[in-house]
Amino acid sequence: MPLVLIFLVLPLVEIGLFIVIGGRIGLWPTLSLIVLGGLAGVLILRAHKARAIEVMNRGLRGVSPGTFLAQGAFQVVGGILLILPGFLTDALGVFLLLPPVQRAVLRWVQTRVKVRAVHLRPTGAGGRQGRGEVIEGEYEAHDETRQPVDPARRVEGRHDEPRSH
Numbered sequence: 001m002p003l004v005l006i007f008l009v010l011p012l013v014e015i016g017l018f019i020v021i022g023g024r025i026g027l028w029p030t031l032s033l034i035v036l037g038g039l040a041g042v043l044i045l046r047a048h049k050a051r052a053i054e055v056m057n058r059g060l061r062g063v064s065p066g067t068f069l070a071q072g073a074f075q076v077v078g079g080i081l082l083i084l085p086g087f088l089t090d091a092l093g094v095f096l097l098l099p100p101v102q103r104a105v106l107r108w109v110q111t112r113v114k115v116r117a118v119h120l121r122p123t124g125a126g127g128r129q130g131r132g133e134v135i136e137g138e139y140e141a142h143d144e145t146r147q148p149v150d151p152a153r154r155v156e157g158r159h160d161e162p163r164s165h
Helices: 002-025 027-058 065-083 087-097 099-112
Strands: none
Touching (some): 065 087
């Protein structure tokens, strides 16, 4: 139910803000602010994409994966909020891009979420811990649901009979 309220209340608040701000600064400055907010959101998303590609190419060296993911989440959500037309969403988007706000939100989340790390190690024969050796081999995947075709009914024809043309 709260999600429905957001979709009902948010547009009404945005329309109200358009009317109030548009009445004070005028139509064209209001529309210009909305367009500039959308462009800023697009630029933020593009910058995050470029940074994410750079970090992946470097293999997360020097960057904590958790910090990178958190910063990336704030940038993506902030950029999307800036792209959405409206003053409230723009204010929330800019607010989420501020590092002090990000740190405060992360501290709040950390008090409510417990993260557990699981380290998997390969096991050897009999369930004993292995030494991480790589065993090379070949495999063939079979589709269990498909019935094999009788050799006598294959498209290529039977190999024991001469073909007549």
